[in-house]
Amino acid sequence: MFKNMFKPLFKSKKFIIGLSIVLFFILLGIFGPMIYRVDPTEMTWDMEQAPSSTHPLGTDTYGRDILAQLLYGIRSSLYVGFLAALISLVIGTIVGTFSAVRRGITDDLLMSFTNIVLTTPSILIAILIASYLDVRSIEMIAVILGLFQWPWFARAIRAQLMSVLSREYVYLSKMAGYGDFRLIVEDLIPTIATYAFMSFVLFINGGIMGEASLSLIGLGPTEGISLGTILQWSVMMDAIRRGLWWWFVPPGIAIVAVTASLLIISTAMDEVFNPKLREE
Amino acid sequence: MSRLVVKNLSKVFSIGFLARRNVEAVKNISFEVKEKEIISLVGESGSGKSTTAKMLLRLIHPTSGKIVFEGKDIWNDIKTNQELKEFRRNLHAVFQDPFASFNPFYPVERTMWQAFRLMDKEYSKNEALELIKDSLVKVGLDPKDILGKYPHQISGGQKQRIMIARCWLLKPKFIIADEPTSMIDASSRGGIIKLLLKLREEQGTSIMFITHDLGLAYYVSDRILVMKEGRIVEDGNPDDVVLNPQHEYTKILVGSIPKLYRKLEDI
Amino acid sequence: MSESLVKIENIRAYYKLKNREVKAVDNVSFEIMENEIIGVVGESGCGKSTLSNVLLNNIIKPLTIVGGRVLFKSNGEYVEISSLTREEVRERFWGKEMSLIPQSAMNALMPTIKLSKYVEHLAQSHGIPKNELLKKARKRFEDVDLDPQWLNRYPFELSGGMRQRAVIAIATLLNPQLLIADEPTSALDVVNQKVFLKILLEMKRQGIVKSIIFVTHDIATIRQIADRMLVMYAGKIMEISPVDKIVEKPLNPYTEGLLNSVLTPEPEIKKRGITTIPGTPPNLIEPPSGCRFHPRCPKAMSVCKEKEPKLVEIEPQRKVACFLYSEERA
Numbered sequence: 001m002f003k004n005m006f007k008p009l010f011k012s013k014k015f016i017i018g019l020s021i022v023l024f025f026i027l028l029g030i031f032g033p034m035i036y037r038v039d040p041t042e043m044t045w046d047m048e049q050a051p052s053s054t055h056p057l058g059t060d061t062y063g064r065d066i067l068a069q070l071l072y073g074i075r076s077s078l079y080v081g082f083l084a085a086l087i088s089l090v091i092g093t094i095v096g097t098f099s100a101v102r103r104g105i106t107d108d109l110l111m112s113f114t115n116i117v118l119t120t121p122s123i124l125i126a127i128l129i130a131s132y133l134d135v136r137s138i139e140m141i142a143v144i145l146g147l148f149q150w151p152w153f154a155r156a157i158r159a160q161l162m163s164v165l166s167r168e169y170v171y172l173s174k175m176a177g178y179g180d181f182r183l184i185v186e187d188l189i190p191t192i193a194t195y196a197f198m199s200f201v202l203f204i205n206g207g208i209m210g211e212a213s214l215s216l217i218g219l220g221p222t223e224g225i226s227l228g229t230i231l232q233w234s235v236m237m238d239a240i241r242r243g244l245w246w247w248f249v250p251p252g253i254a255i256v257a258v259t260a261s262l263l264i265i266s267t268a269m270d271e272v273f274n275p276k277l278r279e280e
Numbered sequence: 281m282s283r284l285v286v287k288n289l290s291k292v293f294s295i296g297f298l299a300r301r302n303v304e305a306v307k308n309i310s311f312e313v314k315e316k317e318i319i320s321l322v323g324e325s326g327s328g329k330s331t332t333a334k335m336l337l338r339l340i341h342p343t344s345g346k347i348v349f350e351g352k353d354i355w356n357d358i359k360t361n362q363e364l365k366e367f368r369r370n371l372h373a374v375f376q377d378p379f380a381s382f383n384p385f386y387p388v389e390r391t392m393w394q395a396f397r398l399m400d401k402e403y404s405k406n407e408a409l410e411l412i413k414d415s416l417v418k419v420g421l422d423p424k425d426i427l428g429k430y431p432h433q434i435s436g437g438q439k440q441r442i443m444i445a446r447c448w449l450l451k452p453k454f455i456i457a458d459e460p461t462s463m464i465d466a467s468s469r470g471g472i473i474k475l476l477l478k479l480r481e482e483q484g485t486s487i488m489f490i491t492h493d494l495g496l497a498y499y500v501s502d503r504i505l506v507m508k509e510g511r512i513v514e515d516g517n518p519d520d521v522v523l524n525p526q527h528e529y530t531k532i533l534v535g536s537i538p539k540l541y542r543k544l545e546d547i
Numbered sequence: 548m549s550e551s552l553v554k555i556e557n558i559r560a561y562y563k564l565k566n567r568e569v570k571a572v573d574n575v576s577f578e579i580m581e582n583e584i585i586g587v588v589g590e591s592g593c594g595k596s597t598l599s600n601v602l603l604n605n606i607i608k609p610l611t612i613v614g615g616r617v618l619f620k621s622n623g624e625y626v627e628i629s630s631l632t633r634e635e636v637r638e639r640f641w642g643k644e645m646s647l648i649p650q651s652a653m654n655a656l657m658p659t660i661k662l663s664k665y666v667e668h669l670a671q672s673h674g675i676p677k678n679e680l681l682k683k684a685r686k687r688f689e690d691v692d693l694d695p696q697w698l699n700r701y702p703f704e705l706s707g708g709m710r711q712r713a714v715i716a717i718a719t720l721l722n723p724q725l726l727i728a729d730e731p732t733s734a735l736d737v738v739n740q741k742v743f744l745k746i747l748l749e750m751k752r753q754g755i756v757k758s759i760i761f762v763t764h765d766i767a768t769i770r771q772i773a774d775r776m777l778v779m780y781a782g783k784i785m786e787i788s789p790v791d792k793i794v795e796k797p798l799n800p801y802t803e804g805l806l807n808s809v810l811t812p813e814p815e816i817k818k819r820g821i822t823t824i825p826g827t828p829p830n831l832i833e834p835p836s837g838c839r840f841h842p843r844c845p846k847a848m849s850v851c852k853e854k855e856p857k858l859v860e861i862e863p864q865r866k867v868a869c870f871l872y873s874e875e876r877a
Contacts, residue, residue, distance in 0.1 A: 175368055465590045
């Protein structure tokens with residue numbers, strides 16, 4: 001069943017291109033550090049060197065290898081993205097499903113809460129929380145980001161479920177003696193699966209961008225390296241004015257390439273799953 | 281003996297959070313349906329006819345009143361799973377929109393496989409498949425054209441026939457047909473109606489049509505109930521209701537429907 | 548005998564898609580006379596809505612006119628509107644010579660634009676003083692039993708029936724000769740349907756509009772208001788005759804099938820019973836050879852598969868495309 005659902009995706013050029021780029025970066029993040037075995041935190045006397053055979057992407061002010069940093073950065077940025085997306089997806093699904101299925105007071109309360117979170121400028125709250133924490137691990141950043149990007153998803157899931165629940169095939173399944181659990185697994189989940197998958201991609205995107213924004217203003221993870229922290233260091237050391245392009249260009253390209261291709265993937269999915277947008 | 285007895289049935293929906301508002305969808309209706317009888321509940325959208333259908337199908341809980349099917353109060357006397365299964369098998373439905381009656385993620389025969397969950401006897405997969413094929417043939421479909429197809433690959437008329445094939449499998453004693461012909465083309469409408477009538481002839485099924493189409497109700501029913509704003513305003517045999525309506529609303533309704541063999545005088 | 552207001556000659560209108568054509572209207576000819584109401588019936592997808600777009604010259608790609616022409620009588624002369632561009636026809640004809648009432652008024656009216664804006668817009672595009680036309684609109688609203696105050700409201704504030712009445716009032720403000728009504732009643736309940744039909748007939752009686760072409764799938768409605776009925780199937784005209792005669796004795800087997808599937812609350816229907824036309828309408832990308840109805844026709848002969856029947860007059864005023872009534876059948 002899911003095979004049939006996702007098959008048409010692979011006919012979309014956009015989807016293939018987007019997916020290839022993302023997969024490339026995922027592989028880079030996973031295997032890069034294993035193949036290019038240079039410690040990204042090790043300081044050497046080769047300071048602010050342009051790319052050379054010893055340092056393929058040059059070094060920063062402390063003589064740390066940029067390529068090694070980049071590979072670790074891609075890894076942790078994707079990690080933040082996935083983790084934040086997972087958190088948002090779980091919260092959004094639970095809130096949305098409960099609202100739709102329970103209705104009544106539960107729905108009213110959950111939706112009021114959702115609306116409050118939705119209208120609160122999330123990046124401000126994230127900044128507030130991050131600035132209170134002296135030590136911020138990568139996971140912590142992911143949790144902070146994940147806690148604030150779910151509301152629109154919860155609302156969308158609720159709306160979709162509400163409409164599905166009044167559809168006749170749901171009645172017919174109920175009349176065939178389906179219990180709640182079976183109904184959810186067979187009829188409800190497939191209907192929201194494509195949408196959830198699409199949102200998941202957007203959430204990853206939000207996670208990566210969010211991490212980069214927090215890092216740029218100095219509120220990123222205090223431990224470990226991410227694409228955001230590389231950019232932050234380069235900005236701090238005035239790399240742009242001083243023309244140390246090898247320091248800030250590669251992480252910039254990586255962020256743009258990953259987030260852009262994630263957006264392409266989600267647009268492609270939208271076109272495939274939403275017949276109204278199909279080009280025919 | 282009456283197969284279905286509905287007594288003082290009401291449904292009130294309450295909506296809104298802080299300022300709750302009550303909407304009375306069905307107001308204190310009572311009627312009975314006999315064995316093999318075809319009865320039509322006629323009304324416009326918002327008249328409460330669909331809400332009534334859902335209560336009879338045990339899909340939504342009535343606010344007050346009783347629904348007794350085959351001697352059992354469907355909300356109070358059905359306690360075990362076995363009893364519920366029997367009820368679901370015996371009182372079944374065909375819905376209005378053949379497009380919404382099928383989950384787009386599954387092949388269309390899923391709806392027929394579901395029927396086996398309600399049966400007492402266990403069937404092997406092959407036996408079940410044979411039964412499915414038989415019932416498809418009964419409703420005038422070629423199993424080859426249907427099995428393995430997804431809902432978007434077959435026509436509305438075919439979908440509605442599959443729904444009736446599901447009823448052939450279950451052999452219910454009572455079918456609620458909620459606007460079964462309103463979304464399909466006129467030329468295939470007759471076929472659907474005939475299939476339902478055949479079911480009654482061969483199985484003694486009672487059928488309740490839920491419709492806004494007085495023409496359909498007049499043609500198929502033994503009795504017509506006209507609903508307006510949650511109340512039954514007229515109850516009688518089709519000829520009386522159509523040719524000699526009593527209630528003001530029925531008079532207006534009958535007088536507004538364009539006819540084929542006579543011209544409306546006042547337009 | 549009145550003259551014809553519109554002449555449609557061998558019109559072929561196809562939807563041109565990437566690698567196929569949908570032959571929605573295929574070689575159709577007929578005339579709309581002055582002072583008549585003509586009803587167009589057919590099942591969904593038979594090309595009846597495309598036909599109304601052709602009449603309006605509302606040709607938006609992928610719809611393309613492949614052949615034939617449409618002549619419209621304007622100031623005593625026939626203008627070939629099918630050779631003009633959509634913009635030219637819109638400027639010169641829409642509103643003034645012909646008007647459309649669509650199926651759902653919501654399609655025609657933006658819910659957030661005041662009704663009076665439409666009137667002002669109409670005045671502007673035809674160079675009429677705004678106040679004059681607004682005054683006329685108020686009067687026309689009264690005629691269709693709407694409070695003129697509603698002109699200052701937004702469409703979403705009106706009920707379905709009122710909205711459809713507002714549309715007809717605005718559409719006929721400039722007294723167009725031809726009113727094209729495309730399933731105007733199918734979104735309304737029967738009580739509002741009747742009100743709407745009454746208004747339509749009253750407009751014609753008063754001479755506000757000259758002729759009406761009423762497109763619908765509901766034969767009983769056509770029976771109530773139309774003089775002639777045109778039956779379409781798979782992009783072709785199957786039969787065109789006075790309504791009374793068709794109801795009395797349909798000639799084309801398809802017309803017969805359609806009539807016999809009508810369910811109205813009448814004793815005759817119960818006596819007659821209801822029949823079904825077997826099969827489903829063909830797709831119009833590769834329509835069947837010969838007569839397009841032959842695969843479903845209970846009276847099909849061998850010639851029906853090979854040749855296409857012409858639309859011929861077999862009795863005064865009655866035209867039918869069927870080999871049962873032509874000499875070619877041998």
